[in-house]
Amino acid sequence: MFNILNLFLLVVWWSATCISAHGIISLLRESSYDLDILDANQEGHYDGVQFHSKKKQCDPVSKHVFYWLYTRENATGQLLNRSEPHMTESTTYYAKNPIKLLVHGWMGRTSQKQGLCTMSVKSYLQVGEYNVICVDWKTYSSDMTYAAAKTKAKLIAKDIARVLDRITYNMTKGADMVHLIGHSMGAHIVGFVGKIMINQIPRITGLDPAKPLYENSGSADRLDKTDSLFVDVMHTNGDKNGIFSSMGHIDFYPNGGKSQPNCSSSDRSTGACSHSKAYYYYALSILTKEDFLAFNCSSWDNFTANNCYDSNTTYMGEFVDKEKVGNYYLIVNE
Numbered sequence: 076m077f078n079i080l081n082l083f084l085l086v087v088w089w090s091a092t093c094i095s096a097h098g099i100i101s102l103l104r105e106s107s108y109d110l111d112i113l114d115a116n117q118e119g120h121y122d123g124v125q126f127h128s129k130k131k132q133c134d135p136v137s138k139h140v141f142y143w144l145y146t147r148e149n150a151t152g153q154l155l156n157r158s159e160p161h162m163t164e165s166t167t168y169y170a171k172n173p174i175k176l177l178v179h180g181w182m183g184r185t186s187q188k189q190g191l192c193t194m195s196v197k198s199y200l201q202v203g204e205y206n207v208i209c210v211d212w213k214t215y216s217s218d219m220t221y222a223a224a225k226t227k228a229k230l231i232a233k234d235i236a237r238v239l240d241r242i243t244y245n246m247t248k249g250a251d252m253v254h255l256i257g258h259s260m261g262a263h264i265v266g267f268v269g270k271i272m273i274n275q276i277p278r279i280t281g282l283d284p285a286k287p288l289y290e291n292s293g294s295a296d297r298l299d300k301t302d303s304l305f306v307d308v309m310h311t312n313g314d315k316n317g318i319f320s321s322m323g324h325i326d327f328y329p330n331g332g333k334s335q336p337n338c339s340s341s342d343r344s345t346g347a348c349s350h351s352k353a354y355y356y357y358a359l360s361i362l363t364k365e366d367f368l369a370f371n372c373s374s375w376d377n378f379t380a381n382n383c384y385d386s387n388t389t390y391m392g393e394f395v396d397k398e399k400v401g402n403y404y405l406i407v408n409e
Contacts, residue, residue: 136230139214140214140215140234141210142155142210143211144167145208146167146200146205146206149167150196161244162238170248172252173249174254175205176209176254176256177195177208177209177257178212178256178265179191180260180261181221181225181259182217183213183259191209191258194354194358198362199361232267233267236268239253239268255276257281259282259317260285262281262285262298263284263297265280265281266297266302266306274304276304277305278305280306280308280309281308281323282311282354282357283309283316283317284298284317284322285316286314290318297322300323306322306325307327308326309327310329310333310353311350312333314333315346315350319333324400325403327369327404328403329405331404334349335348336408338352356391360390360394364393365390366407367391369390369405371386371388375404383404
């Protein structure tokens with residue numbers, strides 16, 4: 076029988092788990108029970124906690140992560156339906172068009188007017204036929220602390236991997252045209268997707284990958300060049316909100332990679348403007364690749380000293396040459 080102390084401890088445990096009030100009542104009625112915590116990332120829908128064979132089921136990540144498809148035929152966006160076998164049957168998804176899957180960062184959202192999704196969708200649909208899919212995980216990114224959101228990153232990645240498998244018929248249709256793009260913490264999330272889908276993702280782009288709680292992590296716990304057949308990384312707020320060190324097959328350092336022009340004075344302390352410039356530059360690169368010609372160089376100092384203008388070049392952003400590797404520098408004048 077439960078006493079007051081037992082009840083207090085149970086309520087504390089309840090607050091730290093996903094069990095419902097109905098579950099608490101059920102537990103109070105039982106003298107013993109089994110806690111068989113299911114995979115928190117499994118798919119399914121539950122109304123509170125269902126007790127079958129005295130087992131507790133937690134809300135899956137799939138209930139809090141949403142996928143919005145944008146095409147030229149429906150540029151306003153269509154929510155992919157998890158109840159459909161491949162989630163695209165009732166949409167304008169076209170398997171012969173490239174897949175661009177975008178993942179925002181902490182405090183981001185797909186509906187942000189000047190955000191990763193909105194700007195990239197506009198650019199992609201202006202230049203060609205694409206299946207642009209924006210992953211909306213704002214339930215976690217907006218309602219949790221940064222540290223708490225980070226604990227969900229790998230679970231979100233698992234969900235994305237499962238969704239990609241469904242959309243592409245287990246990576247048999249259109250898999251060679253899959254491109255994952257992530258900003259800030261989203262860059263690490265797409266990296267985790269690549270770790271799950273080993274050697275199946277042709278390209279991953281990391282836009283100023285988040286530094287806090289990731290900088291000192293090993294390659295298994297952050298974006299790394301081994302996550303995809305080709306990984307390109309853009310650094311715009313290195314050593315503040317973003318990681319400054321090289322992480323991909325090719326790394327770009329516009330304006331030195333630490334701070335960007337046309338930001339207010341507050342950017343010196345917050346870095347928020349420079350951090351967001353990564354997806355701003357990327358969206359522009361889809362439209363005007365010539366504005367983002369970069370030069371292979373050993374450092375920003377050597378680049379600004381005009382010591383690298385005879386070296387290899389490629390474009391930063393959408394039209395990078397996948398045969399090029401190393402660190403590349405450029406000046407971006409907006």
